[in-house]
Amino acid sequence: MSQETLSQPVVSLSTRQPQKKSSLFAGDTRLGWLLVTPALLVVLGMVGYPFLEAIRISFTDRMVGRGPGQFVGLANYEYIIGWPDFTEMVVRTVLITIVAVGLKTVIGLILATSLNQDFRGRDVLRGIFMLPWILPTYIIVLVWRWIFDGQTGLLNQVLMSWGLIENNIPFLAKPASAVAALIFVMVWKGYPFYALTFLAGMQTISAELYDAAKVDGAGRLARFRFITLPGLQQIMGVVILLSTIWTMNSLEIPMLLTGGGPSNATEVFPLLTYHLAMQNFRLGEGAALPIMMLPIVALLVLGVASYMDKEATE
Amino acid sequence: MTAAIDRIPNSVFRVISFAVITILFVMVLFPLYFMVTTSFKFESEIYSELTWIPRDPTLTNYRDAIVNFHIPLYLRNTLTVALTTTVIVVLISVLAAYSLTRLRFPGRAAMARGVLFVYLIPGSLMLIPMYLIIVKIGLKDSFSGLVVANMSFSVPFCTWLMMGYLRSISTEIEEASLIDGCTRMMSLRYIVIPLSVPAIITASIFIFNNVWNEYIFALVLAQDDAHKMISVGLANFYRSDYYMVGPMMAGSLIAMTPVVILYILAQRYVVTGLAAGAVKG
Numbered sequence: 001m002s003q004e005t006l007s008q009p010v011v012s013l014s015t016r017q018p019q020k021k022s023s024l025f026a027g028d029t030r031l032g033w034l035l036v037t038p039a040l041l042v043v044l045g046m047v048g049y050p051f052l053e054a055i056r057i058s059f060t061d062r063m064v065g066r067g068p069g070q071f072v073g074l075a076n077y078e079y080i081i082g083w084p085d086f087t088e089m090v091v092r093t094v095l096i097t098i099v100a101v102g103l104k105t106v107i108g109l110i111l112a113t114s115l116n117q118d119f120r121g122r123d124v125l126r127g128i129f130m131l132p133w134i135l136p137t138y139i140i141v142l143v144w145r146w147i148f149d150g151q152t153g154l155l156n157q158v159l160m161s162w163g164l165i166e167n168n169i170p171f172l173a174k175p176a177s178a179v180a181a182l183i184f185v186m187v188w189k190g191y192p193f194y195a196l197t198f199l200a201g202m203q204t205i206s207a208e209l210y211d212a213a214k215v216d217g218a219g220r221l222a223r224f225r226f227i228t229l230p231g232l233q234q235i236m237g238v239v240i241l242l243s244t245i246w247t248m249n250s251l252e253i254p255m256l257l258t259g260g261g262p263s264n265a266t267e268v269f270p271l272l273t274y275h276l277a278m279q280n281f282r283l284g285e286g287a288a289l290p291i292m293m294l295p296i297v298a299l300l301v302l303g304v305a306s307y308m309d310k311e312a313t314e
Numbered sequence: 315m316t317a318a319i320d321r322i323p324n325s326v327f328r329v330i331s332f333a334v335i336t337i338l339f340v341m342v343l344f345p346l347y348f349m350v351t352t353s354f355k356f357e358s359e360i361y362s363e364l365t366w367i368p369r370d371p372t373l374t375n376y377r378d379a380i381v382n383f384h385i386p387l388y389l390r391n392t393l394t395v396a397l398t399t400t401v402i403v404v405l406i407s408v409l410a411a412y413s414l415t416r417l418r419f420p421g422r423a424a425m426a427r428g429v430l431f432v433y434l435i436p437g438s439l440m441l442i443p444m445y446l447i448i449v450k451i452g453l454k455d456s457f458s459g460l461v462v463a464n465m466s467f468s469v470p471f472c473t474w475l476m477m478g479y480l481r482s483i484s485t486e487i488e489e490a491s492l493i494d495g496c497t498r499m500m501s502l503r504y505i506v507i508p509l510s511v512p513a514i515i516t517a518s519i520f521i522f523n524n525v526w527n528e529y530i531f532a533l534v535l536a537q538d539d540a541h542k543m544i545s546v547g548l549a550n551f552y553r554s555d556y557y558m559v560g561p562m563m564a565g566s567l568i569a570m571t572p573v574v575i576l577y578i579l580a581q582r583y584v585v586t587g588l589a590a591g592a593v594k595g
Contacts, residue, residue, distance in 0.1 A: 028417035031498055039410030039469055046466035047432050050443035114331040134577050136527035138545045139566045143345045146559055157364035219320030249436035252529050270438035277442045290439040301434045
């Protein structure tokens with residue numbers, strides 16, 4: 001059962017055939033709009049309107065508890081660009097995202113390949129590997145923060161008890177190790193999703209292809225490169241792009257793990273947005289920052305959409 | 315290089331595979347193991363030195379979490395919001411997905427395409443305007459405000475998931491029912507919805523989970539105790555310099571129990587929704 005259900009969505013994503021037009025579909029206009037209206041209202045009212053509000057607010061000097069604010073043109077954008085750490089913050093966000101997504105992809109691929117063999121207890125293992133993905137992010141981050149803690153942290157206790165260190169290491173209080181810890185938690189939480197979707201994709205690849213390749217003398221690496229990877233291309237593309245969007249916009253993990261510190265080493269753009277708006281109460285600047293990052297997100301979203309369209313036409 | 319990898323005998327390759335799985339497995343269980351054991355330790359033991367098994371198991375942390383930190387209240391709040399959101403979202407989204415995949419009408423194609431784009435709008439962009447709107451309409455510190463905020467990302471997601479499912483199932487039975495004289499609504503009620511039960515369960519689990527696990531909007535929108543979500547309640551244990559590790563681990567285990575149980579009960583549905591990019595990861 002489980003394997004069939006696993007492969008189902010992978011297939012369903014790619015079976016978007018254009019439906020036959022028949023007289024059965026005539027006269028659907030009124031009912032169609034009627035059924036879609038509640039969802040449309042939610043989207044227009046709770047996504048579309050806030051989205052436009054975000055753009056409008058970004059052109060004002062609005063602050064928390066001080067009325068609607070004045071129109072200030074591009075002042076907020078100029079302020080952010082002119083901010084001494086701006087370039088550094090963008091580079092930091094992009095680098096952390098690339099490293100985290102890269103590691104998730106590689107580890108996900110390795111785990112999926114390892115799990116894509118027949119052995120007893122595989123389904124149980126797969127279930128356990130789902131835990132990081134299924135558990136609340138905030139709990140995972142709080143637990144890792146305690147593990148990495150410099151005073152009473154578990155990692156220090158473990159290293160100490162094994163005699164590997166003599167003094168506590170403040171992992172989250174040093175820039176380099178804080179960034180490493182942030183990426184580590186992102187990867188720990190994220191790679192199971194990659195592994196499980198890749199595994200689902202691998203299981204839709206016909207075993208006959210591998211058998212035929214073996215007969216033709218293709219080695220392990222050749223089979224991986226010329227059968228597994230092309231077979232996974234579609235699903236990998238979608239997963240990596242989606243995950244890049246989510247990783248780049250991840251607020252919870254840096255917020256709860258490091259709060260941006262030490263000395264801004266982990267201050268990524270969603271966190272800076274939060275700090276500007278909710279701690280400094282500068283809503284205009286807080287709204288302007290994610291809008292400035294929107295082109296990057298938009299490119300990624302278009303990438304996802306084009307993958308989906310490719311599926312639809314294939 | 316190529317030849318080297320290919321020359322590895324299958325048996326060695328299997329050993330390498332198991333080594334990889336074992337290392338990752340230990341990494342997954344390490345924090346979870348210490349969450350459980352720490353929740354049964356006295357504070358003095360937690361801070362003094364490493365113990366793999368609680369020296370003197372105690373339920374103090376659980377009592378602390380339940381009595382002093384209002385965990386049951388937060389759980390009830392979260393359950394209210396999560397259930398309400400799930401029911402409303404599933405209802406709205408199933409109707410929309412049916413309309414967008416089965417009915418032909420002008421504007422359908424554009425809306426069907428738009429669903430994905432709306433789903434992918436980053437939360438960091440929505441945070442400030444959503445906060446201001448919720449405050450403006452007087453829903454700050456209310457369950458309704460939290461339901462509204464959660465609906466904003468759940469409706470596009472659930473509609474997208476349901477559309478993918480409806481596209482993948484055959485329309486033959488539906489067409490036959492229409493030829494036999496069913497109206498569209500009858501066909502939806504008696505054929506499409508019963509056929510979609512697996513997808514509806516999958517979607518419900520993901521929505522419930524997302525609301526249960528949501529932290530940022532919960533933090534910004536509901537500060538008062540009467541409406542505080544469990545995520546905010548637990549993260550507060552870490553506020554000060556003094557970490558209440560024991561009660562926090564106990565509270566976290568209590569908070570994640572419903573999620574884990576739900577997931578075990580419905581594992582096959584969860585796996586189904588995986589490749590649909592169901593939960594942000």
